[in-house]
Amino acid sequence: MRARLPWISILILLALVLIAILAPLISPHDPEEQSLLMRLNPPGWVNGGDWSYPLGTDGLGRDVLSNIIYGLRVSLLVGFVAVAISVALGGVTGLIAGYRSGGWLDTIAMRLVDIQLSLPAVLIALAVLALSGRGLWKVIAVIGVVGWAQYARLVRSSVLSESRQDYIVAAMLAGASPARIVFRHLLPNVLGPLLAQISVDIPRAVELEASLSFLGLGVAVTTPSLGLRVSQGYQYLFSGAWWPSVLPGAALVVLVLAENLIGDWVRDALDPRARGRRRTVTKKAPGLVGRGATA
Amino acid sequence: MTRFVLNRIAQAAFAVWVVVTLVFVLIHATGNPIAVLAPETMSVHDRAALAASLGLDRPVLVQYGLYIAGVLHGDLGLSYYSGQPAMQLILERVPVTAELVVLAIGIATVFGLPFGVFAALWPDSLLDRVLRGVSVLGSSIPTFFLGILLIFAFSVSFNVLPASGAGSIDHYIMPAFTLAFFRIALFTRLTRVSLLDTLSLNYVRTARAKGLSEPVVVVKHALRTAMLPLVTVFGLQFGQLFAGAVITETIFALPGMNRLALESLYRLDYPVVLSYVIVVAVMFAAINLIVDLLYGVIDPRVAHAG
Numbered sequence A: 001m002r003a004r005l006p007w008i009s010i011l012i013l014l015a016l017v018l019i020a021i022l023a024p025l026i027s028p029h030d031p032e033e034q035s036l037l038m039r040l041n042p043p044g045w046v047n048g049g050d051w052s053y054p055l056g057t058d059g060l061g062r063d064v065l066s067n068i069i070y071g072l073r074v075s076l077l078v079g080f081v082a083v084a085i086s087v088a089l090g091g092v093t094g095l096i097a098g099y100r101s102g103g104w105l106d107t108i109a110m111r112l113v114d115i116q117l118s119l120p121a122v123l124i125a126l127a128v129l130a131l132s133g134r135g136l137w138k139v140i141a142v143i144g145v146v147g148w149a150q151y152a153r154l155v156r157s158s159v160l161s162e163s164r165q166d167y168i169v170a171a172m173l174a175g176a177s178p179a180r181i182v183f184r185h186l187l188p189n190v191l192g193p194l195l196a197q198i199s200v201d202i203p204r205a206v207e208l209e210a211s212l213s214f215l216g217l218g219v220a221v222t223t224p225s226l227g228l229r230v231s232q233g234y235q236y237l238f239s240g241a242w243w244p245s246v247l248p249g250a251a252l253v254v255l256v257l258a259e260n261l262i263g264d265w266v267r268d269a270l271d272p273r274a275r276g277r278r279r280t281v282t283k284k285a286p287g288l289v290g291r292g293a294t295a
Numbered sequence B: 001m002t003r004f005v006l007n008r009i010a011q012a013a014f015a016v017w018v019v020v021t022l023v024f025v026l027i028h029a030t031g032n033p034i035a036v037l038a039p040e041t042m043s044v045h046d047r048a049a050l051a052a053s054l055g056l057d058r059p060v061l062v063q064y065g066l067y068i069a070g071v072l073h074g075d076l077g078l079s080y081y082s083g084q085p086a087m088q089l090i091l092e093r094v095p096v097t098a099e100l101v102v103l104a105i106g107i108a109t110v111f112g113l114p115f116g117v118f119a120a121l122w123p124d125s126l127l128d129r130v131l132r133g134v135s136v137l138g139s140s141i142p143t144f145f146l147g148i149l150l151i152f153a154f155s156v157s158f159n160v161l162p163a164s165g166a167g168s169i170d171h172y173i174m175p176a177f178t179l180a181f182f183r184i185a186l187f188t189r190l191t192r193v194s195l196l197d198t199l200s201l202n203y204v205r206t207a208r209a210k211g212l213s214e215p216v217v218v219v220k221h222a223l224r225t226a227m228l229p230l231v232t233v234f235g236l237q238f239g240q241l242f243a244g245a246v247i248t249e250t251i252f253a254l255p256g257m258n259r260l261a262l263e264s265l266y267r268l269d270y271p272v273v274l275s276y277v278i279v280v281a282v283m284f285a286a287i288n289l290i291v292d293l294l295y296g297v298i299d300p301r302v303a304h305a306g
Helices: A007-021 A064-099 A104-117 A121-132 A136-146 A148-162 A166-173 A178-214 A226-239 A243-270 B002-029 B033-037 B044-053 B060-072 B086-121 B126-138 B143-157 B170-199 B202-209 B214-244 B246-251 B257-266 B270-298 B300-305
Strands: none
Touching: A007 A064, A007 A243, A064 A104, A064 A136, A064 A148, A064 A178, A064 A226, A064 A243, A104 A148, A104 B002, A121 A136, A121 A178, A121 B002, A121 B214, A121 B246, A121 B257, A121 B270, A136 A148, A136 A178, A148 A178, A166 A178, A178 A226, A178 A243, A178 B143, A226 A243, A226 B143, A243 B126, A243 B143, B002 B060, B002 B270, B086 B126, B086 B170, B086 B214, B086 B246, B086 B257, B086 B270, B126 B170, B143 B170, B143 B246, B170 B214, B170 B246, B202 B214, B214 B246, B214 B270, B246 B257, B257 B270
């Protein structure tokens, strides 16, 4: 049974992407603009609120709504670009390792994968960022590189099982070059599980960036990242000003939730291993213990 | 079996060595601790003396050799910041983290296991669908935000639990639940899938055909087999949580080893960071090893294959 398309999640994600693209046009204020007379203004619907700042202002008098709009930009950028880096690095390694399985490159790559997967991604990312300093592109690079191992393992195992099939043998006998076999014959067959993994990884990358920024090791302090804004608004929570931290956090949850629901659907629809409820738990349960644990 | 064990131990030792070396390289590739430690007014001469006293003036390879020797002896020098033995500082903080992790795993198991069993017994029922919805939500709320929501609800609004610090069990309730939330969802999902798989096997049909009652079939026959793959995930989560509690410890200001490591990272207190990384790497390797061995014991086919 194929599940229905998650229309609501798709519409929400499209809306968020649109908001992020149109950020300069629709955000009511400059996200960086500070106004010390307007510090901790409550949202419009709360007593004492002012509708010129619909979701209120934070401790520096910045408009919360504008920061959420620009924050979505950062989150979406991180999600897509970081995972693209992971796919490129892991995919190429996995293709080569699988095609030349048993070779030295395969051995080295798979040992590295084992080591990488045995350490929490957040820990590696923290260590690298603490030593290299923060910045949006550094965060994207780190998240991208940390995620390569899953793809290397996935693509390698798909290539291994595919290359035993008769059609690959036939292509080899017909004299096709290795490059042609890899890109014309193997790649299209690896695409299903690959897309499934990508759709699960994008929300994880978004969450990881938010977590790193929350800890103060992610983007620079002036970058409007949702995680960073939550941490900056956190101190005002105790005086009752919940909006500078809770609202950016809520926006983050909506984005990640929509992406997760779409991811679940993609996984069910495309990944033969996950189809139906006959899904078995593999020994290492690779998809479940990797980047997910950003606790 | 002996070969299997030795093989795994060698693999674990290799993983620890790679991590230890990687950290050394990273630290030496970036930043100079003297620049951070020395006050700006310090003379060049005093700076050199400080570097010499910390062993930072020696050739990198010598530093690496001394470092590896130190690691083998469990001695990673003194903290640049407090002057106390670095390894001891980290080990002193381990109990707080351990308490948090054990509580979190306990909560996740107590909720996740029965939830998963119920969901598997009545697949696609209302309960199953609600649990699945909650589980997606559970994996969509970032830990730091869940912690903040809990603090806002229970510390600020209702004022029933302390927002930070350690000392009494009250201080552990919110952090443990924060850490457990995602795992409740994970354990529910895994138990459900694994039990559903087992329930469709022939021996379960035999047990039913014998006329055994459904609870006996599920709990005594199916659940036992279904638990096998779960052992791995529970074990791995244990390791993940130990090092993954950084954010939880930070939000709730729990003085665990992860928070100390993060603070030490900020002030470039390398001996402490190194001690932490080594403790985590060894713990991870040990847990992976135990899980692998346990698997070999439970399922003899694994041991023979490895």
